[in-house]
Amino acid sequence: MGAEVGGVGGSAIIGQSYIIKPANNTIHLAIGAAAAMELLGILLDCSLNPGEDVTLRIWDYDSTGADPTVGVTDAELWVRGKRGKTDPDNLFWFTTGDDEKGWVFGSGDYRIAAACVQQKGGTGGATSPSGIVVAHLFFA
């Protein structure tokens, strides 16, 4: 994992990691071109968010169409993060198929977006976590 940079309100691609700090209901668009990226893992650092469990939603979307909207657009993949927990409790690794790849999103010019909310599920709800959540997305 790369070192964090950017501080609160910033985000950066460091090597193959994309760090969102803080992760909240502000959607991060165009994290990368989905066709060229495999999602290997997700870590939700909720150590500074003791109030409630949270959900990180990830979308793949066509750059020629509308951007996804938090609370409206169905997410492609989502995971839950436990309140007050971080690595390894809120760590997930993804492997697909027999060729040991990470999760591969849509083809073509699809892009990846992410946001973090209090509500469960991949669709409704757009309330930001009450504390600071840091989301680490690991790509190959």
Added chain:
Amino acid sequence: MAAVKSTSPIGSIASLSPTKVLDVLGTVNVHTRNLRNGPTTVRSFKIKEEGAAKVWLKVYDNVSTTLVAGTTAPDFGFPVAASGSLLVECPGGFFFENGISVLGSNEDGNAITAPTTMNVRILSS
């Protein structure tokens, strides 16, 4: 209702919590409530889609009486490519406070439509 193949513990070290294997075979288009009816820690999900459609496994940390397919928001949504598989590993174990239920769907988000044939294996302790 999809068939639950086994819930048998494996492992032989008595001092450790035995790993339990829970297989859900066949079309998971009716939610399988309470694969674990109570608190449990999940180590991994292995999902195999035998059919030609992309599917999603929706996983719920729920009390059975409050789960309504297509309405209750799942805690997790994992996409699986057509004829593909997905392994989700939880190195520290993910704690389900109430229990585990699963449901397969051909749709993303919270919506539910019947998938083709999906097989699921969950390792828990």
